[in-house]
Amino acid sequence: MALRVVAVLNQKGGVGKTTTSANLAYALADMGFKVTVIDLDPQGHLGVSLGIPAVKQLKGIDAVMLGEESVENCLLSIKDNLQLVVSGRRLQEIEQLSDGGAKRGDLLRQAFDGQFDDQDFVFIDCPPSSGVLVANALFATDEILIPMTGDYLSLQGLSHMMATIKKFEIALQKQYQKLLVLSRFNTTRRISKEVLAILMKHFPNQILPTVIREAALLAECPGIGKSVLEYKPGSRSARDFRQLARDFIEGKVM
Ligand SMILES: Nc1ncnc2c1ncn2[C@@H]1O[C@H](COP(=O)(O)OP(=O)(O)OP(=O)(O)O)[C@@H](O)[C@H]1O
Ligand SMILES: [Mg+2]
Structure with missing residues (x-):
């Protein structure tokens, strides 16, 4: 299988980028794929x-x-098939780099060259911004996974982000494979269903069919330092992520 490098990206904060990165990577590692996750957010x-x-x-x-x-030299083993590169405390300095022109956007891609030949997936968990770090992620990847919540303001944010991505596509002369995932979906709210319907109209065949439901358990996991698949493997949230991983592998979309 060819290596897939995926940026987990949304400029909006708190939409589930990190939760999706951690749990999707964990589920894929459980399935036997070799996965590396990169923490590209100074928040760590x-x-x-x-x-x-x-x-x-x-x-x-x-x-x-x-x-x-x-x-x-920076790979930390999390479990079988899963390794992590932490953000490190100077990542914020890179976000503020003002010299170096286009070169400062290409640091990550250059550093990756030939480093992941034994891996199936690399996920880059991006910060909620659109600065130098995100530019580096977009230089280094061909695939973008966009976690979305089911509310009105995230729709507005999404169109802004799609415009940013388009600019990179033109500048770098490439087309990203874009996939959306509803990462904090409240099944009981009418607005969630409305947002999903709008997304399906505007982004047909680019949405993963499994939604990650809103669950208090998922908010507890970072405090415990475990993915939900490790902490509560029998939970509804763990099932959501296992199903999402299968969609992702099989290329299922709606
Ligand atoms: N499906 C969900 N149900 C309930 N809570 C969730 C869900 N997904 C994420 N959360 C919680 O919401 C908060 C934000 O999630 P997360 O950190 O994954 O978002 P993010 O997009 O990475 O945020 P940031 O933009 O700050 O990097 C966290 O406390 C997380 O545990
Ligand atoms: Mg995050």
């Missing part, structure tokens, strides 16, 4: 969610992007 929440608190000594993707470390 992906590391925390997988049981690696933001310890400042750990070398992370910051050192890799600054050209001080190879990716290989």
Whole structure:
């Protein structure tokens, strides 16, 4: 299987990027795929969610992007088939880099070159912004996974983000494979169904059919430092993510 490098991206905060990155990666690793997750958010929440608190000594993707470390030296094993690169405490400095022109957007892609030949998937958990870090993710990937909530304001945010992605497509002369996932879906709200209907109209065949339902359990997981698949494997949320992983592998869309 060819390596797939996927940016988990949405400029809007709190939509479920990190939760999706952690749990989808975990589910794919359980299925036997070799998966690496990269925490590209200075907040370091992906590391925390997988049981690696933001310890400042750990070398992370910051050192890799600054050209001080190879990716290989920064891989932390989370479980069989799953490894993590933490954000590192200097990632925020890279976000604020103002010199280097287009080159500062290409740090990640260059650092990745040939580093993941033994992997099936690399997921990049992006910060909720549209600065240098996100530019680096877009240089380094061909696929974008967009977590969405089922509310009205996220629809507005989405059209803004699609315009940003389009700009990158033109500048970099490539077309991203874009997939949407409803990552915080409240099945009892009418607005959720309305948002889903609008999304299906505007993004046909680009939405993963399994929705991740809103669940208090998912909000508890980062505090425990475990994916829901490890913490409560029999839960509804764990089932949602296992099903989502199958959709993702089989290329199922709606
Ligand atoms: N389906 C869900 N049900 C309930 N809570 C959820 C769900 N998905 C995510 N959460 C919780 O919502 C909060 C935000 O989720 P998460 O951190 O994954 O979003 P994010 O998009 O990565 O945020 P940021 O933009 O800050 O990086 C977290 O507390 C998380 O545990
Ligand atoms: Mg996040």
